[in-house]
Amino acid sequence: MGLIAYSCPYVPAEIIAAYGLTPSRILPSSGSFSGPVGVTAGVCPYMRGFINSACASSEVDAIILTTVCDQMRRAKDYLDQRTDIPSFMLNVPSTWQTAEALRLYVSEIRRLGHFLERMGGQPPEVDAMWRIMESYDRKRGKLRSLKGVLPAIEYSLAIAKFNKSGRIADTGVNVPFTGKGIPLALIGGPMTMMDFQLVEMVREYGGDIVLDGTESGERTMPARFNFRHSIHDDPIEELAECYFGYIPGVFRRPNSELYRWLMRELDSLKILGVILIRHTWCDKWHAEVCRLKEWLKVPLLDIEIDGESLIVRNSCRIQAFIEALS
Ligand code: SF4
The missing domain is CATH 3.40.50.11900 (Rossmann fold)
Incomplete structure:
Protein backbone atom coordinates (compact mmCIF):
# COMPACT_ATOMS: atom_id res chain seq x y z
CA MET A 1 0.00 0.00 0.00
CA GLY A 2 1.43 3.40 -0.98
CA LEU A 3 2.65 5.46 1.93
CA ILE A 4 1.58 9.10 1.86
CA ALA A 5 3.61 11.38 4.14
CA TYR A 6 2.44 14.72 5.51
CA SER A 7 3.05 16.89 8.51
CA CYS A 8 0.13 19.31 8.71
CA PRO A 9 -2.75 18.55 11.12
CA TYR A 10 -5.29 19.85 8.58
CA VAL A 11 -4.69 16.81 6.34
CA PRO A 12 -7.30 14.19 7.33
CA ALA A 13 -5.67 10.77 7.63
CA GLU A 14 -9.11 9.23 7.05
CA ILE A 15 -9.30 10.34 3.43
CA ILE A 16 -5.93 8.77 2.61
CA ALA A 17 -6.88 5.52 4.36
CA ALA A 18 -10.28 5.50 2.63
CA TYR A 19 -8.52 5.49 -0.75
CA GLY A 20 -6.66 2.36 0.34
CA LEU A 21 -3.34 4.15 0.93
CA THR A 22 -1.33 4.51 4.14
CA PRO A 23 -1.32 7.91 5.85
CA SER A 24 1.77 8.80 7.85
CA ARG A 25 2.14 12.12 9.64
CA ILE A 26 5.85 12.40 10.20
CA LEU A 27 7.78 14.14 12.94
CA PRO A 28 11.37 14.41 11.68
CA SER A 29 14.17 13.39 14.00
CA SER A 30 15.84 16.82 13.64
CA GLY A 31 16.22 19.66 11.15
CA SER A 32 18.61 17.50 9.10
CA PHE A 33 20.48 19.16 6.22
CA SER A 34 20.80 15.98 4.24
CA GLY A 35 18.34 15.89 1.34
CA PRO A 36 16.75 18.23 -1.20
CA VAL A 37 16.60 21.12 1.29
CA GLY A 38 20.28 21.68 2.01
CA VAL A 39 22.14 24.43 3.81
CA THR A 40 20.10 27.44 2.79
CA ALA A 41 19.57 30.64 4.76
CA GLY A 42 16.02 31.57 5.60
CA VAL A 43 14.67 28.01 5.77
CA CYS A 44 12.56 26.83 8.70
CA PRO A 45 14.43 23.88 10.27
CA TYR A 46 11.19 21.98 10.81
CA MET A 47 10.23 22.24 7.14
CA ARG A 48 13.77 21.21 6.18
CA GLY A 49 13.72 18.23 8.56
CA PHE A 50 10.29 17.09 7.37
CA ILE A 51 11.10 17.27 3.65
CA ASN A 52 14.53 15.70 4.04
CA SER A 53 13.32 12.86 6.22
CA ALA A 54 10.29 12.12 4.00
CA CYS A 55 12.57 12.06 0.93
CA ALA A 56 15.11 9.83 2.71
CA SER A 57 12.50 7.14 3.31
CA SER A 58 12.25 4.54 0.56
CA GLU A 59 8.69 3.79 1.74
CA VAL A 60 7.25 7.23 0.97
CA ASP A 61 5.33 7.32 -2.33
CA ALA A 62 4.01 10.86 -2.17
CA ILE A 63 4.02 13.91 0.08
CA ILE A 64 1.13 16.20 0.96
CA LEU A 65 1.87 19.81 1.88
CA THR A 66 -0.47 22.60 2.89
CA THR A 67 -0.58 26.36 2.45
CA VAL A 68 -0.53 27.14 6.18
CA CYS A 69 2.81 28.96 5.87
CA ASP A 70 5.17 30.28 3.20
CA GLN A 71 7.87 27.81 4.23
CA MET A 72 5.64 24.86 3.38
CA ARG A 73 4.66 26.51 0.08
CA ARG A 74 8.37 26.82 -0.67
CA ALA A 75 8.80 23.13 0.21
CA LYS A 76 6.73 22.27 -2.86
CA ASP A 77 9.28 24.06 -5.07
CA TYR A 78 12.12 22.06 -3.49
CA LEU A 79 10.26 18.82 -4.16
CA ASP A 80 9.35 19.72 -7.74
CA GLN A 81 12.79 21.03 -8.67
CA ARG A 82 15.03 18.58 -6.83
CA THR A 83 13.18 15.26 -6.54
CA ASP A 84 10.80 13.10 -8.53
CA ILE A 85 8.55 12.38 -5.54
CA PRO A 86 4.95 13.34 -6.38
CA SER A 87 3.54 15.98 -4.08
CA PHE A 88 0.24 17.73 -3.55
CA MET A 89 -0.44 21.19 -2.12
CA LEU A 90 -3.67 21.33 -0.13
CA ASN A 91 -5.05 24.83 0.09
CA VAL A 92 -6.19 25.46 3.68
CA PRO A 93 -7.85 28.89 3.87
CA SER A 94 -6.60 31.19 6.63
CA THR A 95 -10.08 32.60 7.21
CA TRP A 96 -12.44 30.07 8.69
CA GLN A 97 -15.60 31.77 9.91
CA THR A 98 -17.52 31.76 6.65
CA ALA A 99 -19.40 29.04 4.79
CA GLU A 100 -17.29 29.86 1.70
CA ALA A 101 -14.04 29.03 3.54
CA LEU A 102 -15.47 25.68 4.65
CA ARG A 103 -16.70 24.98 1.12
CA LEU A 104 -13.26 25.76 -0.27
CA TYR A 105 -11.67 23.32 2.17
CA VAL A 106 -14.23 20.63 1.20
CA SER A 107 -13.41 21.16 -2.46
CA GLU A 108 -9.70 20.87 -1.65
CA ILE A 109 -10.30 17.53 0.08
CA ARG A 110 -12.08 16.31 -3.06
CA ARG A 111 -9.17 17.54 -5.18
CA LEU A 112 -6.84 15.63 -2.84
CA GLY A 113 -8.98 12.56 -3.58
CA HIS A 114 -8.18 12.91 -7.31
CA PHE A 115 -4.48 13.08 -6.48
CA LEU A 116 -4.77 9.95 -4.32
CA GLU A 117 -6.43 8.19 -7.26
CA ARG A 118 -3.43 9.09 -9.41
CA MET A 119 -1.25 7.56 -6.68
CA GLY A 120 -3.06 4.24 -7.10
CA GLY A 121 -5.89 4.78 -4.61
CA GLN A 122 -9.51 3.78 -5.19
CA PRO A 123 -12.36 6.21 -4.44
CA PRO A 124 -14.26 4.84 -1.43
CA GLU A 125 -17.98 4.11 -1.21
CA VAL A 126 -19.74 6.49 1.19
CA ASP A 127 -20.35 3.69 3.71
CA ALA A 128 -16.72 2.61 3.65
CA MET A 129 -15.64 6.20 4.28
CA TRP A 130 -17.91 6.45 7.34
CA ARG A 131 -16.55 3.13 8.64
CA ILE A 132 -12.97 4.35 8.37
CA MET A 133 -13.92 7.53 10.19
CA GLU A 134 -15.53 5.45 12.93
CA SER A 135 -12.37 3.41 13.30
CA TYR A 136 -10.17 6.52 13.58
CA ASP A 137 -12.61 8.13 15.99
CA ARG A 138 -12.55 5.05 18.24
CA LYS A 139 -8.76 5.02 18.30
CA ARG A 140 -8.58 8.74 19.04
CA GLY A 141 -11.07 8.19 21.88
CA LYS A 142 -8.63 5.65 23.32
CA LEU A 143 -5.80 8.14 22.89
CA ARG A 144 -7.77 10.90 24.63
CA SER A 145 -8.29 8.61 27.61
CA LEU A 146 -4.51 8.76 28.15
CA LYS A 147 -4.63 12.50 28.89
CA GLY A 148 -3.72 13.01 32.53
CA VAL A 149 -2.75 9.34 32.84
CA LEU A 150 0.50 9.76 30.94
CA PRO A 151 2.85 12.70 31.54
CA ILE A 236 -16.28 14.73 3.64
CA GLU A 237 -18.38 17.56 5.04
CA GLU A 238 -18.16 15.98 8.49
CA LEU A 239 -14.39 15.60 8.06
CA ALA A 240 -14.15 19.28 7.11
CA GLU A 241 -16.16 20.38 10.17
CA CYS A 242 -14.00 18.34 12.53
CA TYR A 243 -10.63 19.27 11.04
CA PHE A 244 -10.95 22.67 9.40
CA GLY A 245 -13.77 23.87 11.64
CA TYR A 246 -12.17 22.76 14.89
S1 SF4 B 1 7.54 28.10 9.41
FE1 SF4 B 1 5.83 26.82 8.83
S2 SF4 B 1 6.68 24.74 8.89
FE2 SF4 B 1 8.06 26.02 10.05
S3 SF4 B 1 7.33 25.81 12.15
FE3 SF4 B 1 6.41 27.66 11.28
S4 SF4 B 1 4.41 27.01 10.57
FE4 SF4 B 1 5.66 25.13 10.85
Whole structure:
Protein backbone atom coordinates (compact mmCIF):
# COMPACT_ATOMS: atom_id res chain seq x y z
CA MET A 1 0.00 0.00 0.00
CA GLY A 2 1.43 3.40 -0.98
CA LEU A 3 2.65 5.46 1.93
CA ILE A 4 1.58 9.10 1.86
CA ALA A 5 3.61 11.38 4.14
CA TYR A 6 2.44 14.72 5.51
CA SER A 7 3.05 16.89 8.51
CA CYS A 8 0.13 19.31 8.71
CA PRO A 9 -2.75 18.55 11.12
CA TYR A 10 -5.29 19.85 8.58
CA VAL A 11 -4.69 16.81 6.34
CA PRO A 12 -7.30 14.19 7.33
CA ALA A 13 -5.67 10.77 7.63
CA GLU A 14 -9.11 9.23 7.05
CA ILE A 15 -9.30 10.34 3.43
CA ILE A 16 -5.93 8.77 2.61
CA ALA A 17 -6.88 5.52 4.36
CA ALA A 18 -10.28 5.50 2.63
CA TYR A 19 -8.52 5.49 -0.75
CA GLY A 20 -6.66 2.36 0.34
CA LEU A 21 -3.34 4.15 0.93
CA THR A 22 -1.33 4.51 4.14
CA PRO A 23 -1.32 7.91 5.85
CA SER A 24 1.77 8.80 7.85
CA ARG A 25 2.14 12.12 9.64
CA ILE A 26 5.85 12.40 10.20
CA LEU A 27 7.78 14.14 12.94
CA PRO A 28 11.37 14.41 11.68
CA SER A 29 14.17 13.39 14.00
CA SER A 30 15.84 16.82 13.64
CA GLY A 31 16.22 19.66 11.15
CA SER A 32 18.61 17.50 9.10
CA PHE A 33 20.48 19.16 6.22
CA SER A 34 20.80 15.98 4.24
CA GLY A 35 18.34 15.89 1.34
CA PRO A 36 16.75 18.23 -1.20
CA VAL A 37 16.60 21.12 1.29
CA GLY A 38 20.28 21.68 2.01
CA VAL A 39 22.14 24.43 3.81
CA THR A 40 20.10 27.44 2.79
CA ALA A 41 19.57 30.64 4.76
CA GLY A 42 16.02 31.57 5.60
CA VAL A 43 14.67 28.01 5.77
CA CYS A 44 12.56 26.83 8.70
CA PRO A 45 14.43 23.88 10.27
CA TYR A 46 11.19 21.98 10.81
CA MET A 47 10.23 22.24 7.14
CA ARG A 48 13.77 21.21 6.18
CA GLY A 49 13.72 18.23 8.56
CA PHE A 50 10.29 17.09 7.37
CA ILE A 51 11.10 17.27 3.65
CA ASN A 52 14.53 15.70 4.04
CA SER A 53 13.32 12.86 6.22
CA ALA A 54 10.29 12.12 4.00
CA CYS A 55 12.57 12.06 0.93
CA ALA A 56 15.11 9.83 2.71
CA SER A 57 12.50 7.14 3.31
CA SER A 58 12.25 4.54 0.56
CA GLU A 59 8.69 3.79 1.74
CA VAL A 60 7.25 7.23 0.97
CA ASP A 61 5.33 7.32 -2.33
CA ALA A 62 4.01 10.86 -2.17
CA ILE A 63 4.02 13.91 0.08
CA ILE A 64 1.13 16.20 0.96
CA LEU A 65 1.87 19.81 1.88
CA THR A 66 -0.47 22.60 2.89
CA THR A 67 -0.58 26.36 2.45
CA VAL A 68 -0.53 27.14 6.18
CA CYS A 69 2.81 28.96 5.87
CA ASP A 70 5.17 30.28 3.20
CA GLN A 71 7.87 27.81 4.23
CA MET A 72 5.64 24.86 3.38
CA ARG A 73 4.66 26.51 0.08
CA ARG A 74 8.37 26.82 -0.67
CA ALA A 75 8.80 23.13 0.21
CA LYS A 76 6.73 22.27 -2.86
CA ASP A 77 9.28 24.06 -5.07
CA TYR A 78 12.12 22.06 -3.49
CA LEU A 79 10.26 18.82 -4.16
CA ASP A 80 9.35 19.72 -7.74
CA GLN A 81 12.79 21.03 -8.67
CA ARG A 82 15.03 18.58 -6.83
CA THR A 83 13.18 15.26 -6.54
CA ASP A 84 10.80 13.10 -8.53
CA ILE A 85 8.55 12.38 -5.54
CA PRO A 86 4.95 13.34 -6.38
CA SER A 87 3.54 15.98 -4.08
CA PHE A 88 0.24 17.73 -3.55
CA MET A 89 -0.44 21.19 -2.12
CA LEU A 90 -3.67 21.33 -0.13
CA ASN A 91 -5.05 24.83 0.09
CA VAL A 92 -6.19 25.46 3.68
CA PRO A 93 -7.85 28.89 3.87
CA SER A 94 -6.60 31.19 6.63
CA THR A 95 -10.08 32.60 7.21
CA TRP A 96 -12.44 30.07 8.69
CA GLN A 97 -15.60 31.77 9.91
CA THR A 98 -17.52 31.76 6.65
CA ALA A 99 -19.40 29.04 4.79
CA GLU A 100 -17.29 29.86 1.70
CA ALA A 101 -14.04 29.03 3.54
CA LEU A 102 -15.47 25.68 4.65
CA ARG A 103 -16.70 24.98 1.12
CA LEU A 104 -13.26 25.76 -0.27
CA TYR A 105 -11.67 23.32 2.17
CA VAL A 106 -14.23 20.63 1.20
CA SER A 107 -13.41 21.16 -2.46
CA GLU A 108 -9.70 20.87 -1.65
CA ILE A 109 -10.30 17.53 0.08
CA ARG A 110 -12.08 16.31 -3.06
CA ARG A 111 -9.17 17.54 -5.18
CA LEU A 112 -6.84 15.63 -2.84
CA GLY A 113 -8.98 12.56 -3.58
CA HIS A 114 -8.18 12.91 -7.31
CA PHE A 115 -4.48 13.08 -6.48
CA LEU A 116 -4.77 9.95 -4.32
CA GLU A 117 -6.43 8.19 -7.26
CA ARG A 118 -3.43 9.09 -9.41
CA MET A 119 -1.25 7.56 -6.68
CA GLY A 120 -3.06 4.24 -7.10
CA GLY A 121 -5.89 4.78 -4.61
CA GLN A 122 -9.51 3.78 -5.19
CA PRO A 123 -12.36 6.21 -4.44
CA PRO A 124 -14.26 4.84 -1.43
CA GLU A 125 -17.98 4.11 -1.21
CA VAL A 126 -19.74 6.49 1.19
CA ASP A 127 -20.35 3.69 3.71
CA ALA A 128 -16.72 2.61 3.65
CA MET A 129 -15.64 6.20 4.28
CA TRP A 130 -17.91 6.45 7.34
CA ARG A 131 -16.55 3.13 8.64
CA ILE A 132 -12.97 4.35 8.37
CA MET A 133 -13.92 7.53 10.19
CA GLU A 134 -15.53 5.45 12.93
CA SER A 135 -12.37 3.41 13.30
CA TYR A 136 -10.17 6.52 13.58
CA ASP A 137 -12.61 8.13 15.99
CA ARG A 138 -12.55 5.05 18.24
CA LYS A 139 -8.76 5.02 18.30
CA ARG A 140 -8.58 8.74 19.04
CA GLY A 141 -11.07 8.19 21.88
CA LYS A 142 -8.63 5.65 23.32
CA LEU A 143 -5.80 8.14 22.89
CA ARG A 144 -7.77 10.90 24.63
CA SER A 145 -8.29 8.61 27.61
CA LEU A 146 -4.51 8.76 28.15
CA LYS A 147 -4.63 12.50 28.89
CA GLY A 148 -3.72 13.01 32.53
CA VAL A 149 -2.75 9.34 32.84
CA LEU A 150 0.50 9.76 30.94
CA PRO A 151 2.85 12.70 31.54
CA ALA A 152 2.05 15.38 28.93
CA ILE A 153 5.04 14.63 26.74
CA GLU A 154 4.52 10.88 26.73
CA TYR A 155 0.93 11.65 25.76
CA SER A 156 2.25 13.70 22.82
CA LEU A 157 4.58 10.87 21.83
CA ALA A 158 1.62 8.46 21.87
CA ILE A 159 -0.28 10.90 19.61
CA ALA A 160 2.76 11.18 17.32
CA LYS A 161 3.01 7.39 17.11
CA PHE A 162 -0.67 7.11 16.23
CA ASN A 163 -0.36 9.85 13.61
CA LYS A 164 2.62 8.13 12.06
CA SER A 165 1.47 4.53 12.10
CA GLY A 166 -2.21 4.42 13.10
CA ARG A 167 -1.22 2.33 16.13
CA ILE A 168 -1.70 3.05 19.82
CA ALA A 169 0.88 1.72 22.24
CA ASP A 170 -0.48 -0.22 25.18
CA THR A 171 0.89 1.83 28.06
CA GLY A 172 -0.33 -0.49 30.82
CA VAL A 173 -0.79 2.65 32.96
CA ASN A 174 -4.15 3.54 34.45
CA VAL A 175 -3.27 5.65 37.48
CA PRO A 176 -3.28 9.42 36.85
CA PHE A 177 0.19 10.89 36.61
CA THR A 178 1.05 13.53 39.21
CA GLY A 179 4.12 15.62 38.52
CA LYS A 180 6.17 17.17 41.30
CA GLY A 181 7.77 20.13 39.54
CA ILE A 182 6.49 23.61 38.70
CA PRO A 183 3.60 23.13 36.25
CA LEU A 184 4.50 24.55 32.85
CA ALA A 185 3.02 24.50 29.35
CA LEU A 186 4.67 24.29 25.96
CA ILE A 187 3.16 26.16 23.05
CA GLY A 188 4.38 26.66 19.52
CA GLY A 189 4.99 24.97 16.21
CA PRO A 190 5.63 21.28 15.65
CA MET A 191 8.54 19.61 17.41
CA THR A 192 11.19 17.40 15.88
CA MET A 193 12.05 14.31 17.93
CA MET A 194 15.23 16.08 19.01
CA ASP A 195 13.22 18.98 20.45
CA PHE A 196 11.58 16.63 22.93
CA GLN A 197 14.94 16.62 24.78
CA LEU A 198 14.01 20.09 25.91
CA VAL A 199 11.52 18.48 28.24
CA GLU A 200 14.37 16.70 30.00
CA MET A 201 16.09 20.06 30.47
CA VAL A 202 12.91 21.44 32.03
CA ARG A 203 12.64 18.46 34.38
CA GLU A 204 16.27 18.76 35.40
CA TYR A 205 15.70 22.34 36.53
CA GLY A 206 12.58 21.53 38.56
CA GLY A 207 9.83 22.20 36.02
CA ASP A 208 7.14 19.84 34.83
CA ILE A 209 5.49 20.09 31.40
CA VAL A 210 1.82 19.39 32.13
CA LEU A 211 0.47 20.67 28.82
CA ASP A 212 1.94 20.26 25.35
CA GLY A 213 0.22 22.89 23.23
CA THR A 214 2.69 22.60 20.36
CA GLU A 215 1.51 21.48 16.96
CA SER A 216 2.72 17.94 17.71
CA GLY A 217 0.48 17.56 20.75
CA GLU A 218 -3.18 17.23 21.66
CA ARG A 219 -4.13 20.72 20.39
CA THR A 220 -4.14 19.55 16.80
CA MET A 221 -6.35 16.49 17.20
CA PRO A 222 -9.61 16.85 15.23
CA ALA A 223 -13.00 16.96 16.95
CA ARG A 224 -15.03 13.81 17.48
CA PHE A 225 -17.16 12.94 14.48
CA ASN A 226 -20.91 13.05 14.65
CA PHE A 227 -22.17 9.65 13.49
CA ARG A 228 -25.86 10.51 13.63
CA HIS A 229 -25.87 10.76 9.87
CA SER A 230 -28.16 9.44 7.20
CA ILE A 231 -26.76 7.36 4.35
CA HIS A 232 -27.11 10.43 2.14
CA ASP A 233 -24.86 12.63 4.29
CA ASP A 234 -21.49 13.43 2.84
CA PRO A 235 -18.69 12.18 5.12
CA ILE A 236 -16.28 14.73 3.64
CA GLU A 237 -18.38 17.56 5.04
CA GLU A 238 -18.16 15.98 8.49
CA LEU A 239 -14.39 15.60 8.06
CA ALA A 240 -14.15 19.28 7.11
CA GLU A 241 -16.16 20.38 10.17
CA CYS A 242 -14.00 18.34 12.53
CA TYR A 243 -10.63 19.27 11.04
CA PHE A 244 -10.95 22.67 9.40
CA GLY A 245 -13.77 23.87 11.64
CA TYR A 246 -12.17 22.76 14.89
CA ILE A 247 -8.35 22.62 15.11
CA PRO A 248 -7.04 25.90 16.57
CA GLY A 249 -4.07 26.96 14.44
CA VAL A 250 -1.72 29.91 14.70
CA PHE A 251 -2.07 30.78 10.98
CA ARG A 252 -5.84 31.27 11.15
CA ARG A 253 -7.38 34.69 10.77
CA PRO A 254 -8.52 35.42 13.34
CA ASN A 255 -6.60 32.92 15.48
CA SER A 256 -8.70 33.64 18.55
CA GLU A 257 -9.58 29.94 18.95
CA LEU A 258 -5.93 29.21 19.70
CA TYR A 259 -6.02 31.72 22.55
CA ARG A 260 -9.34 30.41 23.81
CA TRP A 261 -8.01 26.85 23.85
CA LEU A 262 -4.87 27.98 25.66
CA MET A 263 -6.80 29.97 28.27
CA ARG A 264 -9.05 26.99 29.04
CA GLU A 265 -6.13 24.59 29.44
CA LEU A 266 -3.91 26.97 31.43
CA ASP A 267 -6.71 27.64 33.91
CA SER A 268 -7.75 24.04 34.35
CA LEU A 269 -4.17 22.79 34.83
CA LYS A 270 -3.13 25.74 37.05
CA ILE A 271 -0.08 26.38 34.92
CA LEU A 272 2.49 28.85 36.26
CA GLY A 273 4.58 29.53 33.16
CA VAL A 274 4.55 29.00 29.39
CA ILE A 275 7.49 28.11 27.14
CA LEU A 276 7.08 29.06 23.49
CA ILE A 277 9.01 26.77 21.13
CA ARG A 278 9.69 28.74 17.98
CA HIS A 279 11.66 27.51 14.98
CA THR A 280 14.10 29.97 13.42
CA TRP A 281 12.41 31.67 10.44
CA CYS A 282 8.92 30.74 11.57
CA ASP A 283 7.06 34.01 11.00
CA LYS A 284 3.76 32.62 12.22
CA TRP A 285 4.91 32.05 15.79
CA HIS A 286 7.35 34.95 15.83
CA ALA A 287 4.43 37.28 15.16
CA GLU A 288 2.61 35.97 18.24
CA VAL A 289 5.38 36.54 20.80
CA CYS A 290 4.36 40.08 21.85
CA ARG A 291 0.67 39.28 21.83
CA LEU A 292 1.19 36.18 23.96
CA LYS A 293 3.29 38.16 26.45
CA GLU A 294 0.57 40.78 26.79
CA TRP A 295 -2.27 38.32 26.89
CA LEU A 296 -0.96 35.61 29.25
CA LYS A 297 -1.53 35.92 32.99
CA VAL A 298 1.65 33.90 33.60
CA PRO A 299 5.24 34.54 32.41
CA LEU A 300 6.30 33.47 28.91
CA LEU A 301 9.74 32.22 27.88
CA ASP A 302 10.40 32.54 24.15
CA ILE A 303 12.81 29.82 22.96
CA GLU A 304 14.16 29.81 19.41
CA ILE A 305 15.33 26.45 18.11
CA ASP A 306 17.39 25.82 15.00
CA GLY A 307 16.86 22.10 14.37
CA GLU A 308 20.55 21.31 14.94
CA SER A 309 21.04 21.44 18.68
CA LEU A 310 19.06 22.70 21.60
CA ILE A 311 21.68 25.39 22.14
CA VAL A 312 23.43 25.91 25.48
CA ARG A 313 21.94 29.40 25.69
CA ASN A 314 18.46 27.84 25.90
CA SER A 315 19.51 25.63 28.78
CA CYS A 316 20.59 28.67 30.86
CA ARG A 317 17.43 30.58 29.99
CA ILE A 318 15.20 27.65 30.93
CA GLN A 319 17.04 27.28 34.24
CA ALA A 320 16.67 31.00 35.01
CA PHE A 321 12.98 30.97 34.03
CA ILE A 322 12.17 28.06 36.33
CA GLU A 323 14.21 29.51 39.18
CA ALA A 324 12.28 32.77 38.89
CA LEU A 325 9.00 30.84 39.21
CA SER A 326 10.13 28.84 42.26
S1 SF4 B 1 7.33 25.81 12.15
FE1 SF4 B 1 6.41 27.66 11.28
S2 SF4 B 1 7.54 28.10 9.41
FE2 SF4 B 1 8.06 26.02 10.05
S3 SF4 B 1 6.68 24.74 8.89
FE3 SF4 B 1 5.66 25.13 10.85
S4 SF4 B 1 4.41 27.01 10.57
FE4 SF4 B 1 5.83 26.82 8.83
